């Protein structure tokens with residue numbers, strides 16, 4: 001596993017943090033390539049729980065360098081607070097490397113994110129309100145301010161002034177909120193620059209050299225395939241590319257450097273925020289998944305919507321990412337179900353779909369076609385070998401493999417680092 005992408009194959013919160021933490025034991029670098037502090041990745045070691053939103057999940061291992069690459073958007077105060085938090089837990093944040101090309105989330109991005117959501121009313125996306133969308137919007141409209149600008153105060157001031165020319169028209173006139181003060185923003189951000197300076201580097205070069213030297217490099221996705229701005233359920237998506245191509249662009253390496261693409265999927269599925277969700281369960285079964293699975297957001301505390309595993313969507317994720325293996329998490333949560341349903345196709349009116357519909361209006365009307373499988377109805381949290389899983393659990397895994405045509409390499413049976421089964 002020289003260069004491996006680990007990404008979410010659903011709508012986020014698949015357990016990427018715990019998976020990356022597990023692989024990171026043998027890794028030299030873990031690279032976050034997109035997104036920002038909209039992500040919440042939870043790692044449980046013994047009775048210690050660590051929730052990370054920007055720092056890559058390799059931070060537990062002293063041999064591993066955590067890298068935050070160019071494709072990310074960074075709220076500097078949040079990154080500094082997170083480095084302080086991990087230091088308090090006895091971990092060493094001095095190894096964190098931050099790309100000088102990463103874009104900054106500015107206070108007006110957070111304000112716009114909240115204001116836009118408010119103005120969307122019932123059509124809102126349900127964003128994390130961290131300023132992610134407006135920060136990426138500015139990046140693509142070339143009004144963005146980057147980490148490197150923090151180290152040139154004159155340029156930084158000019159860029160904030162330039163950005164506020166239109167923001168201070170939009171905020172009061174369109175969104176009925178107060179304009180913002182350039183001086184205050186500049187002082188705050190430049191005041192944080194020295195804390196970040198020792199971490200800032202050319203991460204593309206760092207990663208390129210690591211790959212060239214045959215080092216173990218993990219690319220840690222945030223969000224998930226169905227939240228991808230190009231390939232997800234647009235417009236109910238995030239503003240970056242959590243898919244495999246995003247890793248290559250966001251890290252600044254060539255596609256041929258990648259050896260393996262691991263898709264992380266829950267044994268069921270969840271989604272936070274609004275948007276279509278064919279297998280959503282608004283009943284007792286869904287409530288049980290939420291309660292047993294602890295399906296409350298790490299970042300916003302919101303209750304996640306839950307439903308049965310959607311193999312149409314998972315096949316789609318296998319396709320757009322070129323998945324080479326699957327890591328199925330949270331198998332233990334299904335121990336409570338007598339029978340387990342999996343969606344193998346959709347129906348909308350008279351039409352049947354076994355590929356993910358590209359037309360959003362169709363997806364909204366899709367009813368899943370389920371296959372029912374026997375549950376195992378016993379505690380599996382102590383299982384560590386594939387052959388010790390109940391035969392119904394193995395049948396479930398094999399059903400997924402056959403439907404998705406991607407081998408399942410691992411399943412996890414509890415949140416703790418050791419609670420997993422390596423299959424192949």
Ligand code: GDP
Pocket residue numbers: 008012013014015016017018039040041042043044293294298329330331332333412413414415416
């Ligand atoms: P991420 O955003 O993909 O890293 O996922 P989150 O950390 O937001 O959400 C996954 C949640 O499920 C976390 O609270 C994990 O501790 C927990 N988790 C991960 N794997 C398992 C598992 O196999 N079983 C159980 N019960 N919980 C798990």
Ligand code: IMO
Pocket residue numbers: 008011012013014038039040041125126127128129130131132133221222223224227236237238239271272273274
């Ligand atoms: P991790 O990395 C689940 C969702 C939000 C919203 C949409 C857009 O923990 O899997 P944004 O703030 O990004 O503009 O919100 O994307 N979303 C996530 N859902 N897990 C995440 O990250 C998410 N990050 C964003 O709920 O629907």
Ligand code: MG
Pocket residue numbers: 012013014039040041042298
């Ligand atoms: Mg999460």
